[in-house]
Amino acid sequence: MDAITPRGEADRKRIFRKRAELLARETDQHEREEEQIDVVEFILSGEQYAIESAYVNAAHSMKDLTQLPCTPPFVLGVVNMRGKILSVIDLRVFFELPRRALSDLNMLIVLQNDTMKFAILADVIVGSRRIPRTSLLATLPTLTGIRAEYLLGITPERLVVLDGGKVLCDSRMVVHEEV
């Protein structure tokens, strides 16, 4: 061990130095000047979507979904998230995506602004990333209706970025139905 330890010590120092160099390297001039937005990337029915981190409160795995009667098809139900009841919205209804069976592996992304808080369904959360705002392309002319409304833009990698503010502020999300 005595023989190994000095070498391990040297290896560790080398690794730390490499990391420090990486971190200390100045970001690209181009990147730094442009406005960056943080997004959370997720997959829904095989398509890649992203939403601005500013509207995201947290990401969770979906557990103990309780379905509610007398609700529109886009309301999947409610979940108990750390003692708070949140409604779960299924964006596939709006985007006319094929619906698959739900499982414990499904994830929830909690959206929040000053007035509204709910969760949207996601199959897999890929992670968070930063994308330059300028790289976003305008919406496709083929997209119409609600898709066009919620869309912020599409990246060159065909990542559909949703506009969280619009989703949260949509008055259709407020369900007031009497039976």
Place this chain on the structure above:
Amino acid sequence: MKWTVGTKIGGGYGLAIIILAIIGVATYLSTSSYMKNAEWVVHTHEVLATQDNLLSSLVTAVSAERGYLLTGEEIYLNTHAQAIKTIDLEMKHLRTLSADNKGQQLRLDRLDPMIAEKIAEMKETINQRRVKGSEAALQMLRLHMGKKVMDDIFKIKLEIETTENGLLQQRNNELNNSARITMMSIILGIPFTIILLSAVSFLITRNIVQPLRDITVSAEHIAAGELDIPPLSCHRTDEIGILGEAFTKVVVSLNTMAESAQQIAAGDLSAVVTPQSERDVIRTSLAKMIVSLNSSARIARQIADGNLTVVVVPQSEKDVMGNALALMVNNLRELTRDIIEGINVLAVSSSEIIASTTQVASGASQTSAAVSETTTSVEEVKQTAMVANQKARNVSETAQKTVKIAQGGKNAVDDSLAGMNRIQGQVESIAESIERLSEQGQAIGRLMETVNDLAEQSNLLAVNAAIEAAKAGDHGKGFAVVAQEVKSLSLQSKEATSQVRAILNDVQKATNAAVLATEQGSKAVQEGVRQSKEAGEAIRLMNESIDEAAQAAIQIAVSSQQQVIGMDQVAQAMGSIRQASEQNVTGMRQVEITVQGLLGLGQKMKDLVAQFKV
């Protein structure tokens, strides 16, 4: 005792009849007198009853009169009239009853006027009562006229009663007397008669039956053939005496005939038997018997002299003696002829025997020579048997060695079997170890699941951290880098887990293959064990056969030994046979000599038979 037996029996019966007649007459007489006396007693009682009735009627009349006097009622007068009528009737009855008695008639004559007076007095009193009243009637009663008459009447009545009682006493006595006489005649007469008749019958029976019994005993003796009986000593002139004399004559006659028969039985045919009359069957038969026996004796003497030509004529088919003699003569004739023939045959046979005996003697000599040769052959066979015995012994020893070698092979197989068993145990323990390894690999797989879960959650945590960092803006940039690192770590650990899982899969495949291999190994080992067992069994069977072969070899050795001994005995026996055949030759010579003697004997017998005339 001049009476015949018939007279005696008749006299006995007559005496009994006379006594019976006497007893009957006496009993009849006394019984009839008894009956007469009884009638008289009844008569006296009737007289007494009638005079009592008379007086009581009188008293009734008086009391009815008094009744009328006191009351003056007519009803009493009726009773009174009835009583008067009864008095009249009773009076007449009394007179008829006592007609045979003078005294009583006189008393009745005195009584009649008194009663009439009394009745008249009562009539007067009743009239007084009816005409003048009760006072006048009572006046009349006070005169006591009625009383006096009544007293007289009672006096006479007493007299009559006394007389009748006396008569009754007398007649009772007579009645008792006649009854006693009857009883006595029965009580004394019948026992006397029984005793008398018993005595008479006893005497008669003894007089007749005893001699008859003696004669019967004698007759039974004669019937049994015993003639030495004592003479019957009875000097009586009646039928029994005559019977006894005739019986004595029979015995004498039988005795003389028995003597003659005894003489004949003793063979003395000179006895002379003279029949007393033509009808004397027994003596005539005895005489004929003597004649017949004499003729038979003559014939027998002729036969004894060798004259078999004599002719015997039986008197009838039942003549046993004659028939037997005839048969004897015939049989003797046949026998003699047969003997002659037999002697002729004997002579011829003797000659033939001599010839045969000579041949046999020469044959015996040849046999003796052959036996000598056989003895030599037996000696050679014995040598051969000894060689065979030696060989058999060698074979037996070889078989013993083979048995030992087979035993060694069996032991080796047993050892290999034990080794196979050990291998089986070890293979089984290897299989168990691999099984455990497989189970542990599965446990590692479950652990890897957990690790994968942890990586997932770390990833989620990293995302959340990145979100938080983004919210913090520029201040959160460092934190975003950390979150990025955490995320890359979680990805690495995920990759690592997937690699571990791939390796684990390979390991599990390998362990499964190992499990299969060990199972096959186990089966192979079992097969090996089974084959070793079969090999052991085969070697054991081989061992048994070799054992049997060894035993057989030993038995062969022993039996060939016995064969040698047997051959020895055969050789000895052949020696004995040789001696015997030599003795045979000498014996045949002796037989020849003996047969010569036999021939001479036949000739002699021929001469003897020639004496008989057939």
